[in-house]
Amino acid sequence: MFAQLARRAVRPAATAAARRQFADAAPAAGLMKLNFNLPQETLYDAVNVKSVVVPGATGEYEVTADHVPIVAEMKAGMLTINHEDGEEEKYFVAGGFSLTHEGSTTDIVCPEAVKLDDIDAAAVTKNFEAAKAKAASAEAGSIEAAEAMIEVETNKAMGNALGLAMA
Amino acid sequence: MTTPTTFWRLAGVSYVQYVTKATSCLRAALKEPAKSKAMTQETFSYNKSVWSNGEQGAKKLTDSLAAVGK
Numbered sequence: 001m002f003a004q005l006a007r008r009a010v011r012p013a014a015t016a017a018a019r020r021q022f023a024d025a026a027p028a029a030g031l032m033k034l035n036f037n038l039p040q041e042t043l044y045d046a047v048n049v050k051s052v053v054v055p056g057a058t059g060e061y062e063v064t065a066d067h068v069p070i071v072a073e074m075k076a077g078m079l080t081i082n083h084e085d086g087e088e089e090k091y092f093v094a095g096g097f098s099l100t101h102e103g104s105t106t107d108i109v110c111p112e113a114v115k116l117d118d119i120d121a122a123a124v125t126k127n128f129e130a131a132k133a134k135a136a137s138a139e140a141g142s143i144e145a146a147e148a149m150i151e152v153e154t155n156k157a158m159g160n161a162l163g164l165a166m167a
Numbered sequence: 168m169t170t171p172t173t174f175w176r177l178a179g180v181s182y183v184q185y186v187t188k189a190t191s192c193l194r195a196a197l198k199e200p201a202k203s204k205a206m207t208q209e210t211f212s213y214n215k216s217v218w219s220n221g222e223q224g225a226k227k228l229t230d231s232l233a234a235v236g237k
Contacts (some may be wrong), residue, residue: 040208076189094193096188111190112208118201121192127196146178148190154192 031084032065032104038113043091046080052106053080065104072098074097074110076157092116092161094154121162128155128166 009128027033027048034052036044051064055077063070074096081089096110138145159166171177175185194205213227215235229235 042225076193094189110194111186112205114193114197114201114205118197120196120198123196127192131192141178143178143180146175146180149174150180150185150188151192155196156187158193158196 006167014117027065030065032063032067032106034081034109035105036081036113037107037109050082050084050086052082052098052108053078054108055079055093056098063098063100063106067100067104067106069102070098070100074098074155075107076136078116078161079108079113090116092119092158117159118160119158121159121164124155124158124162125164127151128159131155143157 030081031048031050032052034044034047036042051058051062053062054072055074056072057075058072060077061070061072074093076094077092079091081091083089090111092115093110093113096108098106098108100106128151131148135145135148135152138148143162156166173185176182180188191209194202194209197205213229213232213235215229216226217224
């Protein structure tokens with residue numbers, strides 16, 4: 001009788017395990033899978049990395065393997081990818097979203113991501129000053145004021161990323 | 168709808184418009200050759216065609232939506 005009970009207990013677990021095989025392969029132990037996409041190109045497609053530092057709108061955070069699922073809006077700032085071989089790769093993103101799923105997979109989507117070397121410091125300072133002037137002269141609460149504030153914020157973030165003193 | 172909390176939402180700017188504006192700021196501050204490559208993402212144009220008797224007329228490249236109605 002006990003043998004019968006044992007057999008019935010084992011069978012459901014075996015079929016459940018067989019059903020779960022349709023899921024994606026989990027990333028290697030200690031690593032997380034990164035999908036980093038722009039509308040115009042795919043930067044990383046299912047690549048195993050050690051961690052990603054995401055510039056969340058409510059705070060910067062680092063995603064490692066087995067991170068709790070989280071959906072975050074990104075603000076303009078630096079995104080750092082820590083690769084398997086210890087190499088650190090940084091991108092400046094203008095905005096976008098980072099979605100971390102169960103099973104150590106993170107999807108990062110943003111309209112544009114550039115390397116710091118491609119940003120012109122002189123242009124950033126010039127645009128920042130111009131945007132500040134526009135924000136000061138625009139009517140409070142208008143769309144022009146909001147657009148000027150967006151320019152101020154983005155150029156400020158770029159300046160900070162480059163190490164310039166932005167006031 | 169919940170009360171808007173961001174300055175752009177309060178001014179009547181949607182998230183898509185906000186992130187698009189931030190992205191064009193980023194692109195405007197790039198160095199060549201990255202800048203030219205990035206600026207291709209910003210170019211867009213409209214085609215205008217007039218329908219008559221259920222038939223679509225020839226498509227013509229238009230500069231702005233404002234000119235379409237004329």
